[in-house]
Amino acid sequence: MPSHKANQALQQEPAGSNEDTSRQRCAQFEQQLKACTAELTTAYDRLREETHQRQQLEATLGTSEARYRTLFEESRQAIFMNTRAGEILEANQALLDLFGYTRDEMQGLSVLEIYAHPEERGHVTQEVERAGSVRDFAVQFRKKDGTVLDCLLSATVRRAADGSILGYQGIIQDVTERQRAERDLADYRHTLEQQVEARTQELRAKNAELEETLRQLHTMQDQVIAQEKLASLGALTAGIAHEIRNPLNFVTNFAELSNELLHELHDNLAAQQALFDPETFEDIADLLASLQQNVQKITEHGKRADRIVNGMLQHSRGQAGVRQPTDINLLLSEDIDLAYHGMRAQDTSFNVSIDTLLDPTVGSANVVSQDISRVFLNILNNALYAVHVKHKELGEGFRPTLSVRSTNLGDRLEVRIRDNGNGIPPAIRDKLFQPFFTTKPTGSGTGLGLSISRDIVVQEHQGTIEIDSEVGQYTEFIITFPRQTS
């Protein structure tokens, strides 16, 4: 610039006198030269300053770029830059390490080479261009050796100044190990859950088993309590029976005595018949006959009461399990008596006709008689209870009837006890022999009668006990047992 001005100054030189003009021109040149020099110096200084500044700027830029390059190269994250067509422009060491390529091999490689499923790239670029960037896009890449890697890709679009898309740059994160660990963890958790489930099942089964055992224990405990009660009731019954025997002894004996005395009186009177007029004698003889009859009745009923007491004593006697030849028909008759009188004792207004058909060839069987007697009594009592209930429901129109039959089956015996009560609904037939199952009102039955009966017949005597019933019509218990049991 200053030199350009100097040229202008030279061209504007005017024409004048020789010397003066020469001097003047010289002086003018000199001045112009100085001015030019000063200008040049200033320009030079400015230039130097500019150059220096530029150098400084370049140095700064260089430092900055080196810094970023280092950051790029030494990043642990695999970083890339490629063209829109997929040619790889830049890849840092971490990326080379990840995929197992050398820098030379990688340079210019198509990204399709490192996609495990090249068709996936379209999805990625579409999404990047649509949104400007993607973050943690799950992609499977392939190493140079063919190993497939599960990766997360984060990328942005690289644009030219005019906004057109040059390509993409981004970070690839290898999550193969992490995913494997996650899968392992999931597997482990699954296995653990299965084990916990299996263990829970086991514990549940154990628990159910324990509950069942506990239930059985409770049942046994209840059974023991009930048996204790029955035993103490038996002892009480025996005590009462003995106490009744004493007054009964007097009743029977005094009645027999009175009978004898009446006989004597009658004999004496007959000897002295002549002392009386015939009508008076007739009256006295009639009175004596009536008295004798009455006394005879007292004796009879006293003896009957004694039989009942004997029956009670036999039933309650707690001698355990002695087998002896037992006349089954006799036992049945005694039990029928006992059950009948027991029923009458509870409700004197109630009557029942008992039809007994005992096979005289039944004879004896080798049984624990008090136990078999207990079975007969239980079933007879149930039968009486059933007809009693029906009688209360239907009133006088109903004729309560029991039928007891014994049959000789050769080496076995059969006893059938049938009542015309309300029958047993099929739904509860199976439960009848369960301990503590009862259809009687609370406190009326222990629910043990048939349970004990079955134990006695089936377990103790290797027999059978069966039920035949029609609701509203009848119930029949059929008991069989061998004559000889072990």
Add this chain to the structure above:
Amino acid sequence: MHILVVDDEHDVQLLFEQRFRRELRADEIALHFAFSGEAALATLKRQEAGPVGLILSDINMPGMSGLELLKRIKACYAHLKVFLLTAYSDAYNYDTAMQYGADDYLTKPIDFMALKQKIQAL
């Protein structure tokens, strides 16, 4: 024969006196009564070396039981016969009575025909 009947039931006296009225009338036997084991021992002591030859005792009595009485009598008067008459026909009473030396054991209600035969057999 003199018989001592031991029972806490007083009606036993009436019963026995009537049952044995023929024998009593014929002076075949004489009956004495005691209404407890203790009273029976007192009677025997009073009539020491007396005429009683047979004791008929109940077992179940307030105070001294028939079994205890039997034991005492057999200890002091070994020559006396003792029959036990009881409503208890169980094995324990029977076995104990036999062990203490009872001469017989009859269950109530008393069968007087049988009793008379046993007495005559003595």
